[in-house]
Amino acid sequence: MKATIIGGGIAGLSSAWFLAADGWEVTVLEKGDLLDNCSFGNMGYLSPSHFVPLAQPGVIGQGFWWMFSVKSPFYVRPSLRPDLLNWGWKFIRASTQGHVDRSARPLTELLLFSKHLTADWQHSGQMSFEYTEDGCIMYYQTAKKEQEELENARIAADLGLKTEVIDREQAQQIEPDMRPDVRGGVWFKDDAHLHPNSLMRQLPQLLEQRGVKIIRRAEVTGFSKAGKSIQSIRYRDEKGDHTISDSDVVVLAAGSWSPQIAGMAGEHLPLMPGKGYSMTIDTDRQRLRIPCILLEAKVAMTPWQTQLRIGSTMEIGPINDRILFPRVQGILEAVPKFLPGITDDPAFRQLADLEALKRDLREKVWFGFRPVSADGMPYIGFAKKTDNLLMATGHAMLGLSLGAGTGKLIAEMAGGKPTSLDMKAFDPRRY
Numbered sequence: 181m182k183a184t185i186i187g188g189g190i191a192g193l194s195s196a197w198f199l200a201a202d203g204w205e206v207t208v209l210e211k212g213d214l215l216d217n218c219s220f221g222n223m224g225y226l227s228p229s230h231f232v233p234l235a236q237p238g239v240i241g242q243g244f245w246w247m248f249s250v251k252s253p254f255y256v257r258p259s260l261r262p263d264l265l266n267w268g269w270k271f272i273r274a275s276t277q278g279h280v281d282r283s284a285r286p287l288t289e290l291l292l293f294s295k296h297l298t299a300d301w302q303h304s305g306q307m308s309f310e311y312t313e314d315g316c317i318m319y320y321q322t323a324k325k326e327q328e329e330l331e332n333a334r335i336a337a338d339l340g341l342k343t344e345v346i347d348r349e350q351a352q353q354i355e356p357d358m359r360p361d362v363r364g365g366v367w368f369k370d371d372a373h374l375h376p377n378s379l380m381r382q383l384p385q386l387l388e389q390r391g392v393k394i395i396r397r398a399e400v401t402g403f404s405k406a407g408k409s410i411q412s413i414r415y416r417d418e419k420g421d422h423t424i425s426d427s428d429v430v431v432l433a434a435g436s437w438s439p440q441i442a443g444m445a446g447e448h449l450p451l452m453p454g455k456g457y458s459m460t461i462d463t464d465r466q467r468l469r470i471p472c473i474l475l476e477a478k479v480a481m482t483p484w485q486t487q488l489r490i491g492s493t494m495e496i497g498p499i500n501d502r503i504l505f506p507r508v509q510g511i512l513e514a515v516p517k518f519l520p521g522i523t524d525d526p527a528f529r530q531l532a533d534l535e536a537l538k539r540d541l542r543e544k545v546w547f548g549f550r551p552v553s554a555d556g557m558p559y560i561g562f563a564k565k566t567d568n569l570l571m572a573t574g575h576a577m578l579g580l581s582l583g584a585g586t587g588k589l590i591a592e593m594a595g596g597k598p599t600s601l602d603m604k605a606f607d608p609r610r611y
């Protein structure tokens with residue numbers, strides 16, 4: 181049996197991994213060179229703590245006010261583009277408490293399932309990517325955020341997740357660089373983290389060793405369908421146009437580019453790119469112990485053995501390579517509001533030199549496009565109008581967390597096996 185996967189991000193490569201393990205002959209078509217995509221420069225969190233889908237009550241109101249601040253972490257670029265209007269309408273309709281209540285449990289199950297599969301990759305000894313089960317701490321400075329996070333911790337406990345509420349003193353014991361006006365935090369103990377660049381560098385090598393064919397710089401340009409089935413996939417590389425015509429199953433895992441490719445097969449996939457930025461410094465003395473999110477600023481920080489990454493922002497809008505300097509500035513300014521000691525790190529000081537940063541923006545700031553579905557839940561499963569097309573996309577800010585689990589479920593569905601989890605909440609045919 182032959183499978184062709186479109187896209188070599190974490191969703192595509194994980195699907196390739198589990199399909200190959202089940203004996204499929206797998207080809208991956210990737211328009212880039214597999215040295216960068218959204219799955220590389222992210223924060224590396226595996227986040228069962230993020231059991232609330234992005235579409236949730238309050239997100240619209242908060243987002244509306246944030247749109248008036250150039251440094252805000254969330255932004256929707258206003259436009260009358262039909263894809264944005266369609267997505268926005270669905271997103272608003274999905275942002276209800278009922279949706280959150282229905283989604284939290286399946287999302288948690290998928291997050292935990294996926295985390296264990298990712299841990300297996302590291303523990304099998306075949307790959308090494310700094311997988312660490314230290315949890316993640318959500319720090320707050322205001323009573324409002326504290327209240328919201330305590331409520332999250334309560335729901336997390338109902339879902340069977342382990343949390344610990346830490347007070348001001350404990351926060352300072354954990355992170356001696358913490359400002360005394362940080363009220364405390366909630367430590368989500370089931371969270372883990374890894375070094376995504378290392379994982380993404382090793383996966384293609386191992387896949388190729390296992391016989392997976394990866395065709396780099398191969399951009400999918402169309403399909404030929406016979407009835408409800410894809411008969412052939414057209415792609416273009418530097419040598420010209422080509423066709424693959426013997427795939428039993430096609431997996432669409434093209435991240436933020438997926439809607440256009442789905443459209444080529446006559447499918448409607450409501451999804452918008454959500455651009456985010458990260459900056460990574462090399463450090464010989466790690467000043468942060470535990471990965472954390474600075475809640476008021478929505479800034480995330482991840483420590484690895486010799487690096488520290490700081491990231492944030494969600495700009496919903498078209499794919500482009502513009503870096504909005506005020507938002508990058510907003511990320512960097514948030515750090516000393518919680519952890520002023522980090523500014524003693526010469527590498528951080530160098531990064532936060534705004535004049536130098538402006539000059540070298542492209543080298544110092546990474547950006548990627550999260551594939552944001554219309555209800556904040558991933559699309560994993562068969563397409564509506566095409567019998568042999570499986571979707572593996574729409575993971576928004578959880579693509580790394582859900583990558584391995586997505587791949588395993590795709591392999592199960594492709595093989596017509598019973599799935600490890602109930603797939604209803606992730607069914608792409610819901611739209």
Ligand SMILES: Cc1cc2nc3c(=O)[nH]c(=O)nc-3n(C[C@H](O)[C@H](O)[C@H](O)COP(=O)(O)OP(=O)(O)OC[C@H]3O[C@@H](n4cnc5c(N)ncnc54)[C@H](O)[C@@H]3O)c2cc1C
Pocket residue numbers: 186187188189190191192209210211212216217218219220221222223224225226227398399400401433434435436437438441454455456457458491492547548549550551572573574575576577578579580581582
């Ligand atoms: C700042 C930031 C921080 C984040 N932090 C986290 C985190 O801590 N934890 C977490 O779980 N998630 C995080 N995310 C989200 C996560 O990175 C994404 O959800 C994930 O990388 C999406 O993976 P993907 O495989 O779906 O897409 P991508 O990684 O974007 O891969 C899609 C691939 O498809 C290819 N492609 C597109 N069109 C075509 C075509 N026509 N033909 C062939 N190939 C094509 C692209 O070149 C690309 O390589 C973060 C994202 C950002 C931006």
